[in-house]
Amino acid sequence: MNVFAINKGVALELSVDEFEKQTYHMYPYYIKRKGKGLSLHAICPECGNPIQIVNMYGAEMMQKVTRKVVLYAKHAGRPVEGFPYWNEHEMKNCSLYKPSRLGNIEIRKNTKESEKIKNIIETKWRKIKQDIREITGINLKNSVMQHMYEVFMESKAYNYKAVNAYNIPYAMLRYQDAISIYGVFLFNSPMSRIVKDEINKNSRYFVIQGNRIRKKVNGFHKIGIYFTKYQNVKNKQYIHMVVYETNSSGRKAVIFKQKIEMKPWIYA
Template sequence: MDTFKLTTGISPTYKITKVNFEEKTLKEEPYVKKQVNKVSYYAVCPECDNPIQIVGLQKNTIESGSNPYGRHNKGDVTDLALYSEIDYLECPFSNPSWTKKPGKRSSKSPLANKMLLNMRNYFDCAIKLLQEMTGLKISRNLAKQLLENYLLDEGWLYRQATLNNIPWILGESSPAIPLFGQYIYKNSALFHSIQDKCADIVLEPAGFSEDLVQIRNKPGQFIKLEFIFCNHQQNIKGESMQEMIDFWVFRKGNTESDGTIFRKTIPIEANDFIDLIQEVGSEHRDEKLLAVAKELTENYM
């Protein structure tokens, strides 16, 4: 792998370079450990939260040439990360021929439990990121519906779920949801697409915000628009992973070309979620959404 992070849990991901490693770790314990005949360099895998060893940091290797890389460390690293075989086997970087297996990961997975905990703790941030990337205003009722679906389908046990893609698994775990009555952001790509392709839809200005419009039917018309998150892909290329998911709005029961109203492939970047969490900070949290998350997840923790 070509990225690392400094701590387990939701934390920033960095490209593995000599400069990055030295500046971020300050070459201190537990990242640098002296052994009998060598010095070893450690960090945390951004995908599975297991400890990794940084190889080739100070010298070229046969495997990586002049580029250092991360390799899973099959054992705990004191004061850094505990090793989980369950999560290692699910990690896209566990072997060069990794493919996603069918079914779900074990409920004993430490990583899965961390994802559920962070869904509860940062539910408001997950909703905010979904809004920013889709153009859909997610009301408290819609947010609750998404979380109920996530819990019902055990989204934290999806094999492709990671701490980085928590918002997208929240969306992916829901079946099709009607758009009628929902609000969307004016001048978003979603707004313009619905405006151009749906003559039987009225986009009514929201009385409480100049930035929003509500999706309504024209008098005498009846149309059903729905949305889903789908086509979630994780592709390993060399030492890197590329991840993406589709946000799709369509006429109910019609997914042919004339039934698709809007479809956007959204790249999932490792730091999108943590960046937003840090941007929101501790003073601008949505306490009502957090209360919803606390109530709904109580029986799952």
């Protein structure tokens, strides 16, 4: 996982600076174990069980050189000194413990967590919309976003075990039908440059002019996006955005695919 907590239910994005800021290098977050050096811990923001922080200072040193060492957290799987709460049942039902693939429709047993996710979507929808636009690099229309909201909520996708409180924008894009992007403007985010370059380079029927997606040839052509292929590789999570087009006969072709590293989205 890429989040941690000092208090259950209050998630923080995991980084060296944030962890040190919250813990002050103090016990029980920093424990010196005989012959084993420092052991770093916090709690899971969802289930409240102790978690272990892995590669905290290895990541700090190596990222500047190779960027191959990944800082992450995982459930300790046992009681930990200094952390009074330990509940194996809660841990095994936590969506952050051995997370399901985004795309899986297995129903979560913890209905309280599902209601929490539903409430976040209902109350933080305006912010979630902007985060979805940032992820895609496309300023999706409000009508399109409303359709996405209705599809996700009416299918009760917030009950899926793969959906947690920190991957909501990705989940809403993954559990969705194809999204039309014809006529919309780009959104000011790092992804928008990729979208612009790839569409202008690879599309037969569309072009981006003045940061807007337009047709470059006459005909009943369509352009859209969908999200697919979740991956968990070396404790990093990825999802793929596919941009496609269809010609007037309905024949589809992929314009480009983009692998996106998933970050935690925290809605306080």
